[in-house]
Structure formats: C-alpha cells, structure tokens
Amino acid sequence: MICCKECLDLLYDYFEGDLDQETTKSLDEHFQDCPPCISFLNTYKSTTKICRNTLNQVEIPEAIRNTLLKVLQDHKVDN
Amino acid sequence: MSFSQPKKDKEIEESLVREFQGGNLKAYDKIAEIYQKKIYGLSFNLTRNQMDAQDVTQEVLLTLFRKINMFQGKSAFSSWVYRITLNASYMKLRSKKKEPNISIDELMPSFNGAGFQQEKIQDWSENTESLMFNTETRDVINKAVDLLPEKEKVVFLLRDVEGLSTEKTGEIMNLTVPAVKSRLHRARLFLRKKLSYYFEEFSSRKAEK
Numbered sequence: 611m612i613c614c615k616e617c618l619d620l621l622y623d624y625f626e627g628d629l630d631q632e633t634t635k636s637l638d639e640h641f642q643d644c645p646p647c648i649s650f651l652n653t654y655k656s657t658t659k660i661c662r663n664t665l666n667q668v669e670i671p672e673a674i675r676n677t678l679l680k681v682l683q684d685h686k687v688d689n
Numbered sequence: 690m691s692f693s694q695p696k697k698d699k700e701i702e703e704s705l706v707r708e709f710q711g712g713n714l715k716a717y718d719k720i721a722e723i724y725q726k727k728i729y730g731l732s733f734n735l736t737r738n739q740m741d742a743q744d745v746t747q748e749v750l751l752t753l754f755r756k757i758n759m760f761q762g763k764s765a766f767s768s769w770v771y772r773i774t775l776n777a778s779y780m781k782l783r784s785k786k787k788e789p790n791i792s793i794d795e796l797m798p799s800f801n802g803a804g805f806q807q808e809k810i811q812d813w814s815e816n817t818e819s820l821m822f823n824t825e826t827r828d829v830i831n832k833a834v835d836l837l838p839e840k841e842k843v844v845f846l847l848r849d850v851e852g853l854s855t856e857k858t859g860e861i862m863n864l865t866v867p868a869v870k871s872r873l874h875r876a877r878l879f880l881r882k883k884l885s886y887y888f889e890e891f892s893s894r895k896a897e898k
Contacts, residue, residue, distance in 0.1 A: 613804030622874040626855075649812035650798070650881075653888075656814035657881040658849050664830040665850045668730040674743045675725075681747055682721060685754060686714060 612636050614647055621654060699765070706766050710757055717757075721750050724767075727851065728774045734846050735778040737835055745777040752777075764860055771853075771861045775843065782839070793838055793875055796882040813888035820891065833883035841876035848873050 617640050623629050624637055641647050670678075702723065708716035728749050733742035752773055760769050799807045820826040837845060847858045848869065859869045 613800070614806040615798075615800045615804035618798055618806075618878075622870055622877075646806045646808075646810040649810040649814075650806070652812050652814035653810070653885065654877060654881050656817050657877055657884055660817050660826075660884070661830055661834060661845075661880055662850050662852075664827050665734050665834060665846070666730070668733045670726060670729045670746070671739065674729075674739065674746075677743070678725065678747055678750065682750060682754070685751060686717075 732778045741781045748777050768861045796879050811889050829887045841872050844872040845876040
C-alpha cells in the first residue's frame with residue numbers, strides 16, 4: 611500500500627483527474643483505510659472552496675466606482 | 690476545479706478589443722466594464738488596501754486606454770490585463786515596508802519515517818458552511834491568505850479565486866504548468882493548516898458547550 615505522504619503529494623493531480631488509472635486506484639484504496647487522509651482530503655477541498663467564496667466577495671465600493679468613471683471620462687475628453 | 694472563460698465571451702472580448710483598436714470608444718467602455726471588477730478584486734486581494742486597489746484599477750484602466758495598440762494578440766487579452774494588474778499591484782507592494790513572511794515549509798504536512806501522517810487530523814469540513822457568513826471566519830480566511838508568500842499567493846488568487854486554468858495562470862506568470870501546480874498545492878496546504886487551527890478550536894469550543 612502506498613503511504614500517506616505519496617498520497618498527499620499527488621492530491622492535486624488526484625482532484626484534477628490527471629493521474630493514470632492505476633495510481634488513482636491505489637490512492638482510492640489508501641483513502642478507504644486511512645481516516646486521517648480522508649479528513650485531510652475533505653479539509654483540503656473545503657479550504658479551496660471557502661477561500662474562493664470569501665475572496666470572491668470583493669466589490670468595488672460605490673464611491674470608488676464613481677471616481678473611476680469620472681477619471682476615465684475626463685481622460686477620454688482630453689484625448 | 691477550473692472554470693475557464695467560455696468561448697463565446699472570449700470571442701466577444703476579442704472583437705471589442707479590435708473595435709477599440711480601430712478607434713471605437715464605446716468598445717472601450719465595455720472592456721472597462723467587463724474588467725474593472727476583476728482588476729479591483731485581484732489588486733485588493735493582493736494589497737488588502739482600498740486606496741491601493743483603487744489606484745491600481747485606475748492605472749490599469751488608463752493603461753488599457755492608452756496602450757491598447759501594444760496588445761498584439763500573442764496571448765489572450767485577459768492574460769495581458771491580468772499581467773498589467775499584477776505589475777501595478779507589485780509596485781504598490783514594493784513601496785511598502787514588508788513584513789517578514791513566515792516559512793511555508795513549517796506548515797507542510799509532517800510524516801513519520803514510513804511516510805504516514807504524524808498529526809491527528811480533524812475533519813472540520815462539515816463545520817465550514819455554517820461559519821461562512823461569520824465575520825470572524827472571513828477575517829481568519831483573509832489573514833491566512835495574506836500570510837502566504839507572494840509567489841504562492843498570486844498563483845492561488847489567479848487559479849483558485851479568479852478561476853483561471855492552470856495553463857492560463859502559467860501564461861500570465863511565465864511559469865510552466867508543473868510549477869503552477871506545485872505552488873498552488875503548497876498554497877492550499879498552507880491555507881488548510883492555517884484554517885485548521887481556527888476550525889479545530891471552533892469544534893472544541895462547540896464540544897465544550
């Protein structure tokens with residue numbers, strides 16, 4: 611059986627589906643018998659998701675949006 | 690986990706760029722509209738400062754206006770915009786006093802001699818949904834991302850937050866695909882570990898109640 615380290619090193623490609631069938635199978639087998647790796651796997655996935663959801667929420671404040679619009683309009687008139 | 694730009698959007702964008710290069714100012718307005726949120730979001734996540742993000746957004750939008758003819762279509766237009774945005778953001782970051790980065794290696798998983806995990810790994814993934822709307826959680830996440838070393842942070846922001854493909858991230862940052870993958874994996878491992886401290890503490894707080 612492959613060890614945790616090998617599995618976690620390959621985790622990225624495992625999620626991307628970039629591993630060959632045999633390697634994927636040996637990771638699947640490892641995960642079936644290794645609760646710590648399952649926890650790791652779930653939290654790794656979760657990390658990406660919650661970071662994306664949080665950082666994606668950046669909106670341009672209304673005041674800044676208006677300033678930008680004005681700068682661009684002025685600039686276009688100047689040219 | 691990648692969701693690259695739909696083909697149709699890309700075609701519309703390319704034709705807008707051609708129209709603007711041909712002198713149509715309305716096309717520029719549309720380009721600015723499409724990109725300003727992306728430019729602002731990326732520069733804000735990098736600089737963590739509204740003023741800086743505003744400056745960067747303004748500078749990039751003006752650069753697009755003035756230098757559109759320098760875009761020759763060798764790479765995707767969006768890659769060009771992201772590259773200009775990154776450079777402008779780096780300038781902002783360089784002008785500030787830099788806090789020393791913590792070593793990313795210390796937060797990588799640890800194994801025993803046989804390659805098995807040494808730490809006790811808690812599965813807190815079930816807890817995250819209910820905590821997502823909590824300001825404290827968002828603060829913790831923002832701070833964790835902020836602590837990433839710059840190289841890892843930029844890859845993470847482009848690939849996982851902006852949702853660009855590995856290939857496109859590589860194109861923007863002049864990195865090979867394996868280099869993008871390895872940096873992104875390290876960034877995710879680092880963030881997972883950082884967030885674990887918080888979520889594990891939260892679970893034990895909940896258990897005590």
